[in-house]
Amino acid sequence: MFDVFINYRTADARFGAAAAFELLARRFGRSRVFLDNQSMRPGAIYPEQIRSALSSMRVLLVLIGPDWMTGPDAESPPIHHESDWVRREIRVAIRREVPIVPVLLDGAVLPDPRQLPADVRPMLLHQTAQVRHRSLGADIESLARHVARFVPAQGSGRSVPRQVPASTPLVGREDELAQLDAFLAETADSMPRLVVISGPAGVGKTALASWWAHRAAADFSDGQLYVDLRGFGPDKPVAPQEALSGFLRALGVARPEELTTEAERSARFRTLLSGRRAVVVLDNARSAAQVEPLLPGTGPAVVIVTSRDLLSELRIRHTATLLRLAPLETSEGVRLLVACAGPRASRAPMAAVRLAEQCGGLPLALRIVAERLVSRPPSSLTELVAELDDERERFAALSVLGPEANVRTVFSWSYNRIDGDHAAVFHAIGLGPGRGVEAQTIAAIAGRPVDMVVRVLADLARAHLVTELGGGRYGMHDLLHVYAGEVAAASDDPPPEDARRRLFDHYLQSAAHADRLLTPHRVRIPLTGDQEVGRGFADAAAAKLWLGAEEQNLVALSRLEDPSLDEHRWQLAYVLRDYFYLTKQLDGWLETHVNGLSAARRRGNDYAEALTLNNLGMAMTASDLLDDAMRQFTAAKEIFARIGDRGGESNSLANMASVLRRQGNPASALRLLEAAMTYYRLTGSANHIGITLRSMANAHLHLGQPTEALRCAQEAVALATWLEFPLDIAQASNILGAAHRQLGELVLAEIAHRQALEMGASCESEFEQAWAHRGLGSVALEDGRASTALVHWQTAHALFQDVGSPLANDVATDIRRLVPRERGQVELPVPRQPR
Numbered sequence: 001m002f003d004v005f006i007n008y009r010t011a012d013a014r015f016g017a018a019a020a021f022e023l024l025a026r027r028f029g030r031s032r033v034f035l036d037n038q039s040m041r042p043g044a045i046y047p048e049q050i051r052s053a054l055s056s057m058r059v060l061l062v063l064i065g066p067d068w069m070t071g072p073d074a075e076s077p078p079i080h081h082e083s084d085w086v087r088r089e090i091r092v093a094i095r096r097e098v099p100i101v102p103v104l105l106d107g108a109v110l111p112d113p114r115q116l117p118a119d120v121r122p123m124l125l126h127q128t129a130q131v132r133h134r135s136l137g138a139d140i141e142s143l144a145r146h147v148a149r150f151v152p153a154q155g156s157g158r159s160v161p162r163q164v165p166a167s168t169p170l171v172g173r174e175d176e177l178a179q180l181d182a183f184l185a186e187t188a189d190s191m192p193r194l195v196v197i198s199g200p201a202g203v204g205k206t207a208l209a210s211w212w213a214h215r216a217a218a219d220f221s222d223g224q225l226y227v228d229l230r231g232f233g234p235d236k237p238v239a240p241q242e243a244l245s246g247f248l249r250a251l252g253v254a255r256p257e258e259l260t261t262e263a264e265r266s267a268r269f270r271t272l273l274s275g276r277r278a279v280v281v282l283d284n285a286r287s288a289a290q291v292e293p294l295l296p297g298t299g300p301a302v303v304i305v306t307s308r309d310l311l312s313e314l315r316i317r318h319t320a321t322l323l324r325l326a327p328l329e330t331s332e333g334v335r336l337l338v339a340c341a342g343p344r345a346s347r348a349p350m351a352a353v354r355l356a357e358q359c360g361g362l363p364l365a366l367r368i369v370a371e372r373l374v375s376r377p378p379s380s381l382t383e384l385v386a387e388l389d390d391e392r393e394r395f396a397a398l399s400v401l402g403p404e405a406n407v408r409t410v411f412s413w414s415y416n417r418i419d420g421d422h423a424a425v426f427h428a429i430g431l432g433p434g435r436g437v438e439a440q441t442i443a444a445i446a447g448r449p450v451d452m453v454v455r456v457l458a459d460l461a462r463a464h465l466v467t468e469l470g471g472g473r474y475g476m477h478d479l480l481h482v483y484a485g486e487v488a489a490a491s492d493d494p495p496p497e498d499a500r501r502r503l504f505d506h507y508l509q510s511a512a513h514a515d516r517l518l519t520p521h522r523v524r525i526p527l528t529g530d531q532e533v534g535r536g537f538a539d540a541a542a543a544k545l546w547l548g549a550e551e552q553n554l555v556a557l558s559r560l561e562d563p564s565l566d567e568h569r570w571q572l573a574y575v576l577r578d579y580f581y582l583t584k585q586l587d588g589w590l591e592t593h594v595n596g597l598s599a600a601r602r603r604g605n606d607y608a609e610a611l612t613l614n615n616l617g618m619a620m621t622a623s624d625l626l627d628d629a630m631r632q633f634t635a636a637k638e639i640f641a642r643i644g645d646r647g648g649e650s651n652s653l654a655n656m657a658s659v660l661r662r663q664g665n666p667a668s669a670l671r672l673l674e675a676a677m678t679y680y681r682l683t684g685s686a687n688h689i690g691i692t693l694r695s696m697a698n699a700h701l702h703l704g705q706p707t708e709a710l711r712c713a714q715e716a717v718a719l720a721t722w723l724e725f726p727l728d729i730a731q732a733s734n735i736l737g738a739a740h741r742q743l744g745e746l747v748l749a750e751i752a753h754r755q756a757l758e759m760g761a762s763c764e765s766e767f768e769q770a771w772a773h774r775g776l777g778s779v780a781l782e783d784g785r786a787s788t789a790l791v792h793w794q795t796a797h798a799l800f801q802d803v804g805s806p807l808a809n810d811v812a813t814d815i816r817r818l819v820p821r822e823r824g825q826v827e828l829p830v831p832r833q834p835r
Contacts, residue, residue, distance in 0.1 A: 002034035003151040005057035007089045009078070012065040016105045016131065020063065023140040028151065050085065058221070059150040060093040061143075062086075062123060063131075065105040069115060080117055090120045099150050099218055102128045103143065149277065151221050160223035161250040164281055167210035168367070171339050172332030176323060180212045180304075183321050192296040194318055197306045199325030202364035205306035206283050208325060213279045213304065220302070222276035225250060227294075231286025232308050235434060235556060240293035242587060243282075244269050247294070254802045257586035260623045262293055270297035279304065288314035327361030336363060340370030348381045355385055372417075415465070415487060421448060424493045425456045426465060429476060430484025431499045433553040436473040440535050441553075444506035445499045471549070497564070501529070504568040507550070507557055509534025512575045514543035519578040521687050521725060525611075527575075528567045547579045555588045558595040566599035570608045573597075577615045581622075584803070589619040610639035610648055617655055621662070630659045647683070650676040654692055657699070666702035673699065690719040690728055697735045706742035713739050717752075730759035730768040737775045741782065750779045770799035774811060781818070790818055 004024060008017040021035040033039075034053040040046070069077045078084045093100050100123050102110060110128065113121055129146060131139040170177070183195055197205045213224055227243045230236070244265035248256035251272045259265045273280075273296040285291050285307040291314055295303060305311065305320075315322060328336060333356030337345045345352050359365040372384065418426060428446035429437070443453040457474055460466040467475050476484060489496055512527055517540040537543040547554075554576060558569055573596030580589035593616035600608035617632030633656045640648035653676040657669035673696045680688040693716035700709035713736035720728035737752035753775040760768035777792030793815050800808035 002032060002039070002053045002056055003058045004028060004033045004147055005053055005060050005089065005093075006033065006035045006063065007060055007086055008035075008063040009065075009068055009086055011070070012063075012067040016063050016065060016103075019136060020061065020103070020131065020140060020143075023137065024144055024147070027141075027144045028147075032151065050089070054089060054092045057093070057098055058218075059099045059101060059147055060089065061147070062090060062100060062102045063105060064102055064108050064110065066108050068108065069111050077115070079115075079120065087117065087120055090123050094120065094122050100126045101143070101146065102126060104128050104130050106132055149221060150218055160221070161278075162217075162224055163226035163250060164210050164213045164224040164279070165226065167207050167214060169339065170204075170207060170211040171336040172328045173204070173208055173211075176208055176325065177212060177215070179323055180208075181216075191298060191319075192301045192303055194295065194303045194305070194314075194320040195323055196311050196315060196320055197304060197323045197325055198308070198310050202362045203325050203327055204363040205325055207363065209281050209283065209304045209306050213281055216279065216302075220277045220279045222278040223250075224279045224281065226281045226283065228283045229285045229290055231284045231290060236559065237286050237290060240290055241265055243294055245587065247280075248272070255584050255805065257584055257623075258805060260586070260625070266293040269294070273297075273299065273301055275299045276301060278302075282306070285309070285311065287311070288317070292317070328356075328363065328366075329361065330356045333357075333359060333361045333366055336366045337370050337373070340367055341373040344381065345370065345373055351381045351385045355381075358385070412483075415483075418460070418465070421446075421452060422456050422459060423491070424448060425453055426460060426484055427488035427491050428494065428499060429466065429474065430481060430486075430488040431494075431496060432503060433556040434476060434481045435552045435556060436469045436475045437553060438472055438535075439474065441503070441506055442474065444533060445494065445503045447494050447499075447502065473549075500560075500562065500565065501568075502533070504557065504565055504572070505529035505533050506535075507554060508568055508572050508575065511547065511550075511554065511572065511579075513537060514547050515575045515578055517543040518547075518582060521723060522578060523687075525571070525574060527571055544579070544582075547576075548583070551585065551588055555591055558592040563602060566603045567605075567608075569599035570596035570603070570605070570612055573612060574615065577618070580619065584622065586619060586623045590616070590623065593619055606639050606643050607645065607648075610636045610643070610645070610652075613639070614648070614652055614655060617659075621655070621658055626659050626663055630656060633659065646679050647685075650679040651688070654688075654695065657695060661695070661699055661702065666699040670696060670699040670703070686719055686723060687725075690716050690723070690725075690732070693719070694728075694732050694735055697732075697739065701735070701738055701742065704742075706739050710736070710739040710743065717755075726759045726763040727765055727768065730756045730763065730765060730772070733759065734768060734771045734775055737772075737779070741775070741779055746779050746783050750776060753779065766799045766803050767805065770796045770803070770805070770807070773799065774807075777814075786818060790815065793818065 006017055006021055006024075017035055018038070021033055021038050024033045030039075034057070036046070036050065039053070040049045069079065079087050081087070090100070092098075102123060104110070110124055113124055116124070129139075129143045131143065180195065183193065197209055199205055210226075213226075217224065225247050227238065227246060229238045229243060239262075241262040244262070245256040247269055248259075248265060251269070253259075253268065253272070256265055256268075259268060276299060278301045280294070280296065280301060280303045282291055282294055282303065282305045285305050286309065288311055291305055291311065295318065305314070310322065310324075311320075314320060327333075330353055334345075334349075334352045337352055337356060355369055356366065359369055369384075373381065415423075415426065424446045425442060425448065428442050432441065432445055439454045439457060440450050442457070443450040446453060448456075457466055457468075461468050461474070465476075465480070469475050475481075488499075494502075508527060508529055509531065511534075513534055513536055515522070516524075517537055535546075537546060554572065558572055560569070573592040576592055577589070580586070580592075593612055597609065597612045597616060600612050613632045613636035617629040617636065620626075620629035620632060633652050637649055637652035637656070640646075640652060653672045657672040657676070660666070660669035660672065673692055677689065677692050677696070680692060693712045697709040697712035697716065700706070700712065713732055716732035717729060717736055720732050733752045733756035737749045737756065740746070740749035740752055753772045756775070757769055757772035760766075760772055773792045773796035777789040777796065780786075780792060781789035793811055797808050797811040797815060800811060
């Protein structure tokens with residue numbers, strides 16, 4: 001994949017092309033700059049290679065010297081020949097709308113437009129660059145800075161984020177687009193640029209921001225970031241910490257949840273975005289406090305914020321441009337109607353004007369009316385106007401919109417045309433979480449067959465009452481979702497209470513099915529509700545993908561404050577625990593369990609409260625909230641003891657030990673683990689015995705007792721092997737390797753870590769593979785193989801970085817200490833104790 005394509009004529013610019021290639025390749029890398037005689041392998045088929053490079057180029061450099069128009073046939077310059085590769089390459093760039101930079105060599109000038117074929121003449125509209133022999137390096141460097149605007153930043157090879165959603169064609173916003181263009185042109189690259197687009201709901205703020213971001217994509221080679229902050233709508237606004245998590249993932253941070261505070265995530269975001277040419281669209285913001293942690297610190301990024309609020313505090317504290325977006329003028333509203341509905345909207349011009357007035361110039365309302373026009377006979381335009389004049393009820397759209405731009409009536413125009421199954425499905429979406437749901441979920445809420453619901457959804461999508469999100473998922477604009485919820489609450493098809501219970505049953509049972517595939521060895525609890533519902537999965541990978549796609553909806557369900565569903569809420573948290581443990585999605589883990597704990601307490605269910613406290617403590621331990629975690633485990637232990645549940649009490653003790661070890665008290669941790677082990681051995685709970693043996697081995701290692709650690713780790717490996725749990729084998733084998741290494745048994749240590757590496761790979765645990773490489777590096781170093789140690793530690797560092805583990809910093813320190821060793825220095829501490 002080549003980003004920069006060098007177009008030249010051999011007789012005119014061979015030296016200039018070679019020099020430009022070498023200097024640009026130093027800047028961008030040889031794999032990203034294409035010059036035919038430098039980039040093509042001997043024997044390659046020339047036309048195929050050229051076409052491939054042209055298909056991926058992001059910018060075309062046309063090198064023009066004094067003899068660019070000259071050829072062997074003076075009567076017919078080469079550029080006039082259809083077979084001329086120079087002409088063909090320029091033509092492809094023009095057709096693909098790829099940026100072109102004419103590079104004038106040693107004072108050459110652009111050819112006269114009359115001398116060029118029409119198909120390459122648009123090249124002359126592009127700004128030129130100058131390259132001279134006497135200042136070759138400086139001129140190429142200047143050219144490279146210009147080219148850098150069009151190509152992705154060179155880095156890790158991760159894909160450039162392109163998160164801004166597709167936008168519908170924009171009509172009537174030419175002035176606003178010009179303002180945004182001017183705003184971009186007037187500012188420098190040293191500081192981020194901030195613009196706030198403010199206006200009423202449905203006025204097209206998101207459409208304007210998205211359209212401009214796509215139109216300006218070529219100026220932002222490092223991509224586009226986008227988040228819907230849900231500042232105005234039926235759902236809880238997105239917390240800055242949650243939004244930052246998504247941005248950090250897009251920028252290559254695999255586990256942003258390991259950064260437990262908003263300040264940490266915001267700082268990492270500013271660091272990663274510094275120097276990048278990127279567009280950040282913060283859509284539907286509620287307040288300055290929600291936006292400020294999402295702002296870059298320095299560099300050439302552009303931030304577009306859309307909000308129904310003016311965000312005055314944001315503009316006071318930051319240099320920001322305000323663009324107030326008003327409803328369309330009546331004439332522009334008519335243009336939008338014609339663009340969306342076609343010629344029939346222009347056959348009765350006075351009626352079209354009246355429709356635009358009735359819609360208050362609101363683009364959302366105008367598009368819905370246009371869909372109505374498309375589905376009606378051509379003669380119905382005047383009838384539609386009369387129908388809308390008779391409507392009296394107005395939809396206030398979250399109490400923001402005035403009567404001149406009110407969408408309740410507009411929504412009702414479409415809603416009143418559906419009934420039966422279509423109305424039931426519309427109601428079901430309004431009663432659901434609204435973050436993009438599957439047809440199966442909608443069918444469960446509506447109490448209808450899935451195949452019928454899929455057909456109905458297609459009809460509703462054509463009527464703009466539902467949005468197809470791709471991947472079999474459906475959603476609604478936030479205002480429309482509010483309206484759907486209102487009409488659903490007043491309907492008995494489906495009855496709202498029954499629908500919500502079916503919704504919870506569907507999600508609870510589906511999540512439980514997924515959990516059984518992810519962790520087949522886990523102890524199960526009886527679940528409430530209908531046991532026969534829920535969706536199935538082909539395998540554990542499919543189950544994990546579904547949980548990831550539904551995570552926001554599942555977390556949203558846990559927030560539902562309905563006492564009749566409290567049993568569902570705490571059980572939902574329970575079945576989600578292992579997914580959160582495996583993926584380290586700590587924010588969702590914490591919130592679902594805080595909500596589940598509230599539900600269990602209101603229910604008066606002591607067992608549920610203790611179980612949820614234990615699992616909440618595990619989430620806090622993973623989040624390094626150790627004092628909070630200890631409080632949860634202590635409370636859980638007390639409840640389990642009161643109700644006589646020795647198994648739960650033992651689990652609490654083992655979890656408390658995990659906190660104590662992390663707090664630097666392995667001796668106390670070991671005493672608690674031994675107490676828990678007594679019960680596990682009494683009951684023969686092999687899974688818990690294996691987990692506890694690993695924890696005991698770790699405690700012994702921290703106490704400098706490798707022989708005792710070895711005994712515990714060997715038994716843990718044997719148990720995990722017998723149970724056929726690959727992840728447990730990997731964890732136990734890594735601890736076993738650390739014990740062998742402390743005892744000086746380097747060959748056995750290497751064997752153990754290699755088994756951990758194999759098992760970690762089989763269950764796709766990058767974390768355990770990283771631990772295995774770290775252990776193998778330590779073994780190699782103690783064995784005098786420093787270069788081998790370096791390779792293992794570099795691999796461990798990369799893997800720890802991929803999962804967002806702070807252990808990457810520890811390994812980086814070890815690597816820095818190792819490099820001087822290879823230069824003759826001798827004092828080098830090996831990595832610290834295992835976890």
